[in-house]
Each structure stands twice: as C-alpha cells, then as structure tokens.
Amino acid sequence: MIILGIILSFAAIGVLCWLLFTLAVFALPFFAGVTVGTWAYQSGAGWLGAILVGMVGAGLTLGVGQILLGIVRPLWVRLLIALAFVAPAAIAGYHATHGIVKHTMPSESWQLVFSVIGAAAVGVTAFARVAGMAATGPSSQGIARA
Structure with a gap:
C-alpha cells in the first residue's frame, strides 16, 4: 500500500508539472x-458579472498579445511583449516549485536554489510557447521565380 501511495504521488507531481x-x-x-x-x-457587478467580466478581460489580454506579436515588426518590441507573458509564468513557476520543494527538503537555501531553477525552466518553456505564437513574417509564396 505504501508503494502505491509513492507511485501515485509521483504521478500527481508529474501531472501537475x-x-x-x-x-x-x-x-x-x-x-x-x-x-x-x-x-x-x-x-x-455580482459574482456572475465578475466571472463574465474576468473571462472577457483574460480573453482580451491573450488576444491583444497574440495580435501584437503578429503585427509588430521590431524585434525589441516583440521581446518586450514576450517578456510581459513570460515574467508572470516564471513567478508562478517559482512559487509552484517552492511549494513542492518546501515539503521535500529542510534547507531553505536549497529550497531557494531549486525554486529559482524551476522558475527558469517554466520561464524558458513559456518563452518558447510565446515565440511559437508569434507570426514568422511574410511568406514568399507570392514571389514569382525565374
């Protein structure tokens, strides 16, 4: 029974990660x-109105971010937009990792080290996904070849 609990714990941590x-x-x-x-x-607005307004606000934030990534051409502006999406993801990754390692290791310095590593991993993953959302630029399908 203990082995089943350990296996289920690893599976739950894997699913949450x-x-x-x-x-x-x-x-x-x-x-x-x-x-x-x-x-x-x-x-x-009440709870129903707050939920609807919150969902509209979240959808608009995601939509505007994707549109800006597709329209804006300067690379530094695209990086700023991507950073706006990556920074909260890295913070969430830090706190999620810290919540896990807080229960597994007693040393606070090692908790901090692993939390920063988790934040970096989540931040890099979020950056890769945001970069995938960006348009690659105009295609060369309309160009005639000689």
Whole structure:
C-alpha cells in the first residue's frame, strides 16, 4: 500500500508539472482576468458579472498579445511583449516549485536554489510557447521565380 501511495504521488507531481508547463503562457491573461473580475465584483457587478467580466478581460489580454506579436515588426518590441507573458509564468513557476520543494527538503537555501531553477525552466518553456505564437513574417509564396 505504501508503494502505491509513492507511485501515485509521483504521478500527481508529474501531472501537475505538465499542467504548469502547458498553462504557463496563460499566467498573464489569468492574472489580468482575476484582477478585472475582482474589480467588477467590488464595483457591484455580482459574482456572475465578475466571472463574465474576468473571462472577457483574460480573453482580451491573450488576444491583444497574440495580435501584437503578429503585427509588430521590431524585434525589441516583440521581446518586450514576450517578456510581459513570460515574467508572470516564471513567478508562478517559482512559487509552484517552492511549494513542492518546501515539503521535500529542510534547507531553505536549497529550497531557494531549486525554486529559482524551476522558475527558469517554466520561464524558458513559456518563452518558447510565446515565440511559437508569434507570426514568422511574410511568406514568399507570392514571389514569382525565374
């Protein structure tokens, strides 16, 4: 029975890490949606209105980010847009990793080291996904060949 518990614990950690890496790009829209939803609730929209406003805010944040990545041409502006998506993902990765290693190792310095490594891993993964969202530029299909 103990072995089954250990195996299920590893499986749960694996699923949660996979979920974290998959959803890391959506950290900025999620935070924006929660912020807008909280504002709507506090301004008297009720819980249903706050949920709807939060979902619209999150969708707009993601949509505007994708549109800007597709339209903007200067590389430094694209990097700033990508950084806006990557920074919350790295922060979420830090806290998720810290929550896991806090229960597995007593040394606070090693907890910090592994948390920073987890933040870097999630940040790099989020950057790769955001870079994949960006348009690659105009295609050369319309160019006539001699």
